[in-house]
Amino acid sequence: MSSGEVVPVDGRRARRDRNRDAVLDAVHELFVEDRALPTVESVAERAGVSLRSVYRYFPDTRELMTAALARRVAQADSLFELPGLGEGSFEERLDRFVAQRLDVYERAAPTIRAALALAPNAPAVAEQVEARKAHLRAQAAEHFAPELAGRTDEHAESVLAAVEVLCQFEALELLRDERGMTVEAARRVLLAAMRAVLTSRRGG
């Protein structure tokens, strides 16, 4: 800043906001790259701000991690909607459901992975994760209402739980990340298993 220049408060605030955003982005980027929570030093370096600035913006390191993730999770809200909920034939609904779950994984896996890793130590993130899971569970129940109807409550609950297990994030993680399946191979696994579970008339 050259001497004599007038620095408007708004200008300083804008720069601070940009720096804060850069720090939050850096946390997320580093987590995605390393699959582990970054050090404050690496965050400062990646964001191009001083270590001191990072500590000034976020005195509490855990809060920094939480804020970075909470922002990304909130940005991903629209991903979790399922257009045409409950509409169409069973095969159409099945296709759409599996396609959506695969899409969420392909677009947001690193963020979700980070959120799940951080959740046990960050109540705010744990709440987001919980709310998301409850949303997805209710969505599955509504989408497959015809297949759940006409069963005992216990059996319907059991089928829904199996659907949840088959399409949870950790299922995609196993198929796509650990087993290295292509999206199409993972789709075939889920379509066949979901169809078998949802059309079976026999309980446990």
Add this chain to the structure above:
Amino acid sequence: MSSGEVVPVDGRRARRDRNRDAVLDAVHELFVEDRALPTVESVAERAGVSLRSVYRYFPDTRELMTAALARRVAQADSLFELPGLGEGSFEERLDRFVAQRLDVYERAAPTIRAALALAPNAPAVAEQVEARKAHLRAQAAEHFAPELAGRTDEHAESVLAAVEVLCQFEALELLRDERGMTVEAARRVLLAAMRAVLTSRRGG
């Protein structure tokens, strides 16, 4: 130690080994209680040894966590065996398989949870986890060989992947821990879903 007493080297070593074990036990206990890696301070307090001793036994904190878990994981080896592998009718094999997976979860969930949380940052633990998963996958393939036979390779692979998704640790975690199902309710979910998947003749 009263003055004049002769301290044999073996006695010192025995005490050091006991203290080391106490430290390793403390790490595991605290992880189980808090579901998060403990601090070195809390480990020292729980183990009843000085902070300095903990650092002397384990100069590297991450190595301490890894050693504590590796020991527990190795102790759990026998849990992962499936007696009568591949023997009996489909329903008998199904019952035994699901019972074994539930048993592993009931007995070792805290240790497995800790191992999975630590794996991204501890290659030794990641290797143990990998080896265990490969073992369980091969076990499922052998146990359900009759149901996988007579399918195309692709379809057999897809059925096996669904079995893996349904019975992986994270599936049990969802049913037992997150949804709070009883062991019997979780058993019903898995039996019905596994039966549907393994007896379905249709691919994805």
